[in-house]
Amino acid sequence: MSHVAVENAHGLEQQLAVLDLSAADGQGGGTNRRYIPPHLRNKDASKNAGNAFAAGRQGVYTMAPPGNYGWDGGRNNFVNGYHDNRMTGNSFNRGPPRMERGRGGIGGGGYRGNRGGSFNPINPAQPMGFGGYDNKDAGGWNTNKDAYSSFGNNRGKSAFFNDRGNANRGRFDHGGFGGGGGGGNSRWVEESRDDGDWSKPTPRNERLEHELFSGSNTGINFEKYDDIPVEATGQNCPHHIESFQDVDMGEIIMGNISLSRYTRPTPVQKYAIPIVKSKRDLMACAQTGSGKTAAFLLPILSQIYTDGPGEALNAVKASGQENGKYGRRKQYPISLVLAPTRELALQIYDEARKFSYRSRVRPCVVYGGADIGQQIRDLERGCHLLVATPGRLVDMMERGKIGLDYCNYLVLDEADRMLDMGFEPQIRRIVEQDTMPHKGIRQTMMFSATFPKEIQILARDFLEEYIFLAVGRVGSTSENITQKVVWVEESDKRSFLLDLLSATGKDSLTLVFVETKKGADALEDFLYREGYACTSIHGDRSQRDREEALNQFRSGKCPILVATAVAARGLDISNVKHVINFDLPSDIEEYVHRIGRTGRVGNLGLATSFFNDKNGNITKDLLDILVEAKQEVPSWLESLAYEHQHKSSNRGRSKRFSGGFGARDYRQTAAGASTGGFGGRGGRNQTGHGGTRGFGGG
């Protein structure tokens, strides 16, 4: 037995929580692009442009017309006159006043000229992250007005960082920036955004507001989730809240909550928000879709608004000065969010854009598969909150583009999945072998669907005196989802699928899971030939295609999405009526994740799985899940499971896997544990040996 000294202080070991309710996540932006089937792709570019936003994102059309910015230049010029005053109001000792200008500030023409790179047609490979020139800049060009109107209030507040981050951080008292940038240089553009009182909202921008918030009408009845069990354990655990008003998150956050039409917190938010606000570390077992993105973004951003940029601001400026060149500043994000997949990173980033609306915080996202030069330019325009996949972030750090010296908030999202995907070295490199503040100084939040041994070790290493939050698994096992398992031979799958699809309403979204990338392409082609508006997502498709496929699906333009495992977890695709496991996965956890894409409150979800003799390995676990969820169990499945159990002693695991306990063993435990509901497993909750349980000899 590998007895790693894990302090499983809270005695929770198992997977919990497929809590599928948000629909609030990741719906930002009004991207409705028309679906182009693979056959027709790249043949007629104009068809790709569904609307103005899509055009901008794809770089097919010119970006927003210059006229949109004209009004702003004048205003910024006006406001800029006050900058020097405000600067002295700050307690930073930064030397002489600088030529500061807001985005689109003095001389709109020069501004645009300088920014051509970020501003021109966007690299199509990264439409969501970087097509948002106007989105992100909008925050910038607005920053000055309210700063002006609130001038004199709370001056100097931003000079104080939160008390966790303050210890032993070097000071950067670099004055003398005057003239360094040269006329029209955008190097200083960010500073007008950074200076001033971060807790005060910047002016409205209706166009941005519309883009950020119009797409996210949830229509979800959150009250139904009140009985979802949440358990918080740990020393001096802050009391949970019942409404967003119960904790003071400041006017920017409250405004954005209301714009997002979040009426009340989801269970994970009720608990996580006060925990994070009171500067505690957090280990939370909850799924994406439970509202956990907002659960960490809201309190982190709120805290950043309260505390201001602190030393990070000076560090960025110092870096700019050292390099002495335009656009070469190293960025020191105040908060870092790590996520396993590109889509999830984008989703979090989109949420961050909502909650940083009318603030001085500029969120950025970096991930692989997209042009790194573009991402670097985006970073150089300012980055206070960074969402990243681990590999690309390490790359950025090694290129000297990102410094984590002042990263006071660290979030590991879907931590179990990141480990599954082999990111542990990169994660440790980022967290432990670089300049990141130590645990106890920074504030760290880990989210994971499961709590196996590996995650416990990570929690031990990264977290200090943490609160453990277990969010009950509802979603997949609730009566919201009708789970059907049908016996379908391989050769019959396609025609069976057609039958299912023809029985489905045109308006409902259907998610079809297959096991291989090739299979996904083939099935998409098949369905297309059969006249269905469908698209696909898998790891061999370009990043751009993946994002486009998701948007097409979400918007309902293509109500059928053929997907591999890339879409099973993390992604919040709301309103999926029907999940079809064209190919069943080989492990039950994957199954739980997949069917968790459907069954929102108020919408009954349906999950249909095609089962045949290739799926022996999942028989027992599938049976357990069906029984737990009080679903109809086909008699053939029951007898198969019985046979299987007697063939193999490994918990119904097929012989193929019996030699392979390695990284997988905890998952199996987790899957076993997951077959019980949250409330019914009190006994297990108290066992303290994590994922090693039952597999020590393996």
Place this chain on the structure above:
DNA sequence: AAAAAAT
């Protein structure tokens, strides 16, 4: 065995 992710 597949998929995902830095190039």
